[in-house]
Amino acid sequence: MRSPSSSxxxxxxxxxxxNAAGIFLLTTLFYFVGAELRLVEALSLFWPLNGVMAGVFARYSYLNRLHYYAVSYVAMLLYDAVTTTWGMASVVINLSNMVFIVTVASLVMRDKRLNHQTPGPINALRIFTYCLIAALLCALVGALGSVRIDSQTFWPLYADWFSEQFSTGVLIVPCMLTATLPRMDRAVRGDHFLPIGALIVSVMASVAIGGAGSLAFPLPALIWCAVRYSLPATCLLTFITGGVEIILVANSIINIAVEAPLSTPMMFSARLGIATMAICPVMVSVSVAAINSLIHQVSLRADYDFLTRVYSRSGLYEALRHETSFLHARTLTVMLLDIDYFKSINDNYGHECGDRMLAAFAGKIQDVVGEAGLVARMGGEEFAVVIPTLNARQGRELAEQIRRAIELHPFTWHQKTLFLTVSIGLSSAKAGFSPLTEVFNTLMAEADDYLYRSKKAGRNRVSAPETPEENVAESSQSSPSM
Structure with a gap:
């Protein structure tokens, strides 16, 4: 099996x-695709090259070099030199392609330099705006170059060029910026494909019903996809849907003109409508991703204590509900730990010192317990440890190990050495078939009682119920010799 790093x-x-060879090959490939979809000599029905290359240059910052842009431009000129007779007009027409690519890539890279995350709910609108600006500039240069080889006047060519560049840019650039390899994190069920099924049906309805309004039929299905699928998948589905619609409209399969023949203004309007529709599912998808990220952060704050970076009380219960390895343990041990005389530390050295001490204390406990158990801050200076052990004796030995680790590692604050001690109460029992939370509650109550005994006996000690092994040892020591 190949590792990800070797892919x-x-x-x-x-x-x-x-990199230069890759840019040359990509440019040639997508120039060929666009050339095969040309409506007129210079204008393509669907021109993916500019959106793809703008996304590539924006995504890989180390490609934003003049010589890499030059390689892409030379590839365009060579393709035209082999396949067309445009002559010097090709220099201007392909310069318009480079205007779109450089403009979008530069604006997206500017966002990255300003530490804006791409894509994000606001940046999705920025990409829409960047494609609009780039399409306006690209259309200006492209229409000027196309006048020489096309019978149309400047303004109709400008409208065609702008609508095509803008619509394909809005469809392709988000897709290029978010594209990732698919991951199968969960089992695929039939209902996962329902949004895609609805999307296919909506496109078929656009074909069957026709009219200008039919272009918006896929929008509800795309919104459904945005809610159910990841951002890269949503961008890809939006791109495919928009591209298919443009091709179907141009070939009168989706008849937006009804009883009139398809005209240039109608195609202009259709492209802009599809581009505007395309931004909606992207906005929804990035908004859903932002909400999910916020929920995850809130969940982490609830499950973990921000100061000590161990579980909170509620987080410990949540972890126990999902913990399966403890169910197979022979014995479950619960410890309740309390820093001795912690209030005097806060009073004498301040709460900042107390906070630092709590964090160091929790870290030391976590070092001793490791990955074998769970550590949680129950409140104030009180902590709990839940860990599977072979028997109660092993649990007590671990508690003693924690106590010694705290006692032997002083805490330094403002060049002063502070020695800490900890009182520990613990309890152990068979996990059995009861829910872990119930077993924990029972053991916790008993550990709390023994923590009180540790404090009453002078602190800096471990108190626990006597184990059967200890009872046997005491009995053998007290019995008279024969």
Missing amino acids: FKLFLPDHSWR
């Missing part, structure tokens, strides 16, 4: 020749 990557930092 093939088209672009790599500090590999100039490889």
Whole structure:
């Protein structure tokens, strides 16, 4: 099995020749795709090249070099030199492609330099705006170059060029910026494909019903996809849907003109409508991702104590509900720990010192317990440890190990050495078939009682119920010799 690090990557930092070859191949490939979809000599029905290359240059910052842009431009010129007779007009037309690519890539890279996350709910609108600006500039140069080889005047060409560049840019650039390899984190069920099924049906309805309003039929299904699927999947489905709709409209399969023939203004309107529709599911998807991220952060804050970075009380119960390895343990041990005379530390050295001490204390407990058990702050200076052990004696030995670790590792505050001690009460029992939370509550109550005994006996000690082994040992020591 290949490791992720060994997987093939088209672009790599500090590999100039490889990167140049990759840019040349991508440019040639998508130029070919666009050329095969041309409506007129210079204008394509669907021109993916600019959106793809803008996304590539924006995504890989180390490609934003003049010589890499030059490689892409040369690839365009060479393709035209082989397949067309445009002559010098090709220089201007392909310069318009570079205007779109450089404008979008530069604006997205500017966002990254300003530490804006891409994509995000606001940046999705920025990408929409960036494609609009780039399409306006690209159309200006492209229409000027196309006048020489096309019978149309400047303004109709400008409208066609702008609508095509803007619509394909809005569809493709978000897809390029978010594209990732698919991951199967959970089992696939039939209902996972319902949004895609609804999307297919909505496109079919657009074909069957027709009219300008039919272009918006896929929007509810795309919103459903945005809610159910990841952002990369949503961007990909939006791109595919928008591209299919543009092709179907241009071939009059989706008849938006009804009784009139398809005209240039109608195609202009259709492209802009599809581009505007495309931004909606992307916005919904990034908003859902932001909400899920916020929920995750809130959940982490609830489950973990921010100061000590161990479980909170509620987080411990949640962990116990989902813990399965403890169910197979022979014995479950619960410890309740309390820092001795902690109030005097706060009073004498301040709460900042107390906070630092709590964090160091929790870290030391976690070091001793390791991955075998759970550590939680129950409140104030009181902590709990839940760990599977072979028997009650092993649990007590671990508690003693924690007590000694705290006693032997002083805490330094403002060049003063402070020695800590801890009182521990613990209890152990068979986990059995009861829910772990119930077993924990029972053991916790008993550990609390023995923690009180540790404090009453002078602190800095471990108190626990006597084990059967200890009872046997005491009996053998007290019995008269024969």
